[in-house]
Amino acid sequence: MTRKRPEELRSHRWFGVDDLRAFGHRSRMLQAGYAEDDFRGKPVIGIINTWSELSPCHFHFRTRAEEVKRGVWQAGGFPVELPAHPVTEQYQKPTSMLYRNMLAMETEELARSHPCDGLVLLGGCDKTPPGLMMGAISSGLPSIMVPAGPMLRGNWRGKTLGSGSDVWKYHAELRAGNITPAQWKDMEGGIARSFGTCMTAGTAATMMLAVEALGFTLPGASSIPAADSAHPRMATETGRRIVEMVWEDATPQSLITEGSVDNAVTAAMAFGGSTNAIPHLIAMARRAGVMLDLERFDALSRRVPLVANLRPNAGEYLMEDFFYAGGARAFLNRIRDYLDLSARTVTGRTMGENIEGAEVFDDSIILPVDKPLQAEGGLAVLKGSLAPNGAVIKTSAAEQRLLQHTGPAVVFENYADLKKRLDDPDLDVTADSVLVLKQAGPQGGPGMPEWGMLPMPKALLKLGLRDMLRLSDARMSGTSYGTCVLHVAPESHVGGPLAFVKDGDLIRLDVAGRRLDLLVDEAEMERRRAAWTPPVRRYGRGWTSLYLDNVTQADEGCDMKFLEGTAPTPEPDIY
DSSP: OOOOOGGGSTTHHHHTSOSHHHHHHHHHHHHTTOOHHHHTTSOEEEEEEOOOTTOGGGTTHHHHHHHHHHHHHHTTOEEEEEEOOOOOTTTOSSOGGGGHHHHHHHHHHHHHHTTOSEEEEEEOSTTHHHHHHHHHHHHTSOEEEEEOOBOOOEEETTEEEOTTHHHHHHHHHHHHTSSOHHHHHHHTTTSOOSSSBOSSSSHHHHHHHHHHHHTOSOTTGGGSOTTSTHHHHHHHHHHHHHHHHHHHTOOHHHHOOHHHHHHHHHHHHHHTOOTTHHHHHHHHHHHTTOOOOHHHHHHHHHHSOBOBOBTTTTOOBOHHHHHHTTHHHHHHHHTGGGSOTTOBOTTSSBHHHHHTTOOOSOTTTBOOTTSOSBSSOSEEEEEETTEEEEEEEEGGGSOGGGSEEEEEEEEESSHHHHHHHTTOTTOOOOTTOEEEEOSOSTTTTTSOOSOOSOOOOHHHHTTTOOOOEEEESSOOOTTOOSSEEEEEESOGGGTOGGGGOOTTOEEEEETTTTEEEEOOOHHHHHHHHHHOOOOOOOOOSHHHHHHHHHBOOGGGTSOBGGGOSOOOOOOOOOO
């Protein structure tokens, strides 16, 4: 393997030449207390840190960055920490998805404008793995991720709780009058017991696993609980490895292939992962020049069995259990027949070599492929007159009786309308109804909020019902469950068919046939389109205005038009 020479490092242009500008760069490092031998002729490693005091999933990244630095120093590199947008799922409104592309752009620009030779990406909570990866891919620099890892199991009154999933479950029981407000309040202290991401098979767990399957973490890194002592050890080893990756010139472009992208999708499907993985992986793949689309997702989902017995996929266990059962390496080894084992990874070895010999210690958690939770992956892609460009459903979290269903629409024009009318005693809704939410897509939200798990009407909860068919152009949390059709494209805001649905219209879902149809004749649809008035734009400045002008639809990955593509970016001039 050909190795770079020190004078071939990007950072050499900043620190290694003898001119006025380099004098200034070196003198400022001396100002910071470093000796010239600390940084000159060594790989400069940018540690892109999404730590924030408003990001509980990432509380430990303040120390993990130091542990990464330890590894970089040990391997003969020079670490520099660069803070980036935390994209906080819990607190950022109207939705963190609005800011994923901001993080992607920030990561790319931080890397390209500074003297970085390689990147360590610290992320985990939902939008940070795709945002960091999108930016790192576009930067073209050797990159590796330190996944945040899941938090510890929740506990309340002797019951094991899963973040998100049990929030929805017990909130429904609260609304039905089956638990008291005091009991509900008491649960707050038990459902999130440590730093780290949601410990269900939600978006964070899905995306960390997908990044590992893509080949961009150390083997097994994605499933280590955040509070486990193995986590800081992994961070330090990651710091050591990135230095070697720089010398080896192991860029994202040299690692990402159609096979490695398929590995990421296949892992997410066999995991029964979040529907959010679909736009994220599409955006990531397209940054690398791999044209991933919904059809490829569906083809891979039909091929691979669902073998992770985890909540909320009608499963029993949580990510801590998954780790003890063998974790990501054992899971990937179990589905090895469905993976491209020749795909290269950040270790310098292939995927097959990374997972060779990994054992499953509990077959009830990571199931054998011949005894799966379901024969196909956990997600399905739908098309039809209501979703010409596609929609998605998490079949593993739905009631099977509803996967083929026809019912009358109960329409909410936006989320405020839903909140106002959902529990109205006069709402004309039955168990056969289809709840429909508009104005929740990439532009309508804006940012495609996680509103897609529409709450059950109180009237139906009191009858003992806990699921019904619900559909929208929104996303839903990966911790959610229920028969929810999501990501309807084109969205209602831009005049997709969803915009024209009215109360009482019959909607037909046929998951086996991969269809989602509005049973309204074309003449009537033409009348509705002619009478439709586009929504008034609510944002005239700032990031949101830029986002609305450039964001693509859900089936295209919700990337920004000006950030798509693989055209090379010139190195910055230094005068």
